[in-house]
Amino acid sequence: MENNTAATQAKVSIITIGDELLIGQVVDTNSAWMAQQLNLAGFNVHHRVAVGDTWEDIWEALNQESERANIVLITGGLGPTADDITKPLLCEYFGGKLVQHAPTLAHLEQLFSQVLKRPLTDRNRKQAEVPDVCTVLLNERGTAPGMLFEKNNRLFFSMPGVPHEMQGLMQKHVLPLLQQRFNPGIVEHRYLLTAGIGESDLADRIEAFETALPAFIKLAYLPHYGMVRLRLTARGVQNDTSVITTLNEQFALLQTYVTDVMVVNEDITMQALVGKLLKARKQTLATAESCTGGYISHLITAMPGASSWFTGSVVSYSNKIKETVLHVLSDTFTTAGAVSEETVIQMLAGILGEMETDYGIAVSGIMGPDGGTPEKPVGTVWVAVGSRKRLETKKFQFRYDRARNIEMTAVNALNMLRKVIEETHPL
Missing domain, CATH: 3.40.980.10 (MoaB/Mog-like domain)
Incomplete structure (x- = not known):
């Protein structure tokens, strides 16, 4: 063509x-x-x-x-x-x-x-x-x-x-x-987001697909926040419907190569995807944020219509707020520390109870540039997500500056919640 x-x-x-x-x-x-x-x-x-x-x-x-x-x-x-x-x-x-x-x-x-x-x-x-x-x-x-x-x-x-x-x-x-x-012609894009696979490994996996693409379709790799977004772009003559047909066929084929690592097959942010999942299920979310300082709730409330599924957040930056508002046990800070699996589990339980939501996110970590220890260096983050029936926790070790660590925590926490929602309440 x-x-x-x-x-x-x-x-x-x-x-x-x-x-x-x-x-x-x-x-x-x-x-x-x-x-x-x-x-x-x-x-x-x-x-x-x-x-x-x-x-x-x-x-x-x-x-x-x-x-x-x-x-x-x-x-x-x-x-x-x-x-x-x-x-x-x-x-x-x-x-x-x-x-x-x-x-x-x-x-x-x-x-x-x-x-x-x-x-x-x-x-x-x-x-x-x-x-x-x-x-x-x-x-x-x-x-x-x-x-x-x-x-x-x-x-x-x-x-x-x-x-x-x-x-x-x-x-x-x-x-x-x-x-x-001018007659700019047709320019159409298709996007999908992958997680859990590096850019080079992804390129090796889809090498045969990329090599066989028609000349008027190009593939781009867009790594971001530890994930990789793939973009297919087709260019053609205005009103040439075969361009769109071929692009859709190639996009469907691409998805068969990445089924196990694909997050979503549209151009959408992680927070928008979580919102879409919750709205479809008529469910709600609240966040308990320590190290992110409200950044997760900022990403959410920047979207129109978020009030239909997001109830609110507690920015529990101090241990006192974790204890008095989110009901984290004072002994937990002594035995495990504020940055620990035990703390985020209790933060999650606290936010679910206080906000009366279906799902919650809780995060606690050390964003840097100081505050780290040999046992818990800068970039150590614990995340807990889930509901009263399903809980997932994960420890991350980020290696970036403060701003980047906060961004990485937010997106990865939202992705953890995305998986829990899809697995717990499939449509």
Whole structure:
């Protein structure tokens, strides 16, 4: 099957601007989000570049990326302060002059008078000035408009660096325009998550499958949190239904190779999977967290609708709270210690009783960088999950920094609970 699509002609580069990105003060989430959305729309991102608030560096990036790509997306440097130099630079780069854009000014006046409830200053009014050689893209979520420039059959989109504003411009203006100008074709993904097998062992197991894949389907290995996510990606001509049919056939075949280690055959987080299982069974969960400090409940409550299956959490960071709220016996701390199987078993019993839930998770460990002993080094974690009828415990020995140890504990605890739910109440 041939895979000749116009998407191969649409090469995209992303330029993010700001000193704060280069010194690590702000993490560049914009380019990651943009790349994800472009990929879903069928476009390949070939380069991502971050530059500081320096005229020469931005100019050089524009020159380089316009040679590599015919679509250049730019974020940052459009604010009202002196260090925001992107707009005057683009004006010079494309040979224009700044003029006041009446619709943008009207938007600013309405925004300041009716929403922000404060006067529109001269500095903010300058946000309505745009190069006369651009097409203005109204930014309904903020003050700095987006701008579209065309030069040598290349499209340049300039957008604010504020993520919420950039995303609004991408969804309303940039992606629809690109889909009108180009024929991105079909891009479809299928995901499955495995646990209990390393990346190299997994690659050996499915080597024959990967070697036999059609040329228009690619397999990617995405290790994360001690698990490995597999992604199949198919690209083809728009409206070619055989591409999707073949992808589904190959995805079904892939699952036969990993049946014993497969967690789920969809692109879903572990917390969302646990929620899905509990909702289907009309059951509930609560957590008793010591070393994770509420991180597990944070992952859960970040999802809309979690209140239908998650009742709450006790962050029992001190032994006093473990004892008085979760009813851990004081002798347990003396005989076994706070980081022990005995403690998490009693924490689990306490949270199940206090919250009156079907299932619970209890964790206690040493996240680091200090606090470890020869018997219980940093990274030692005990987890207990289950119900009043079924209990599972496990000791982990993580080897990462504090933040990573907390993340690993949360995901592995949720995966332990996932297995207990599926085994205890199969549908």
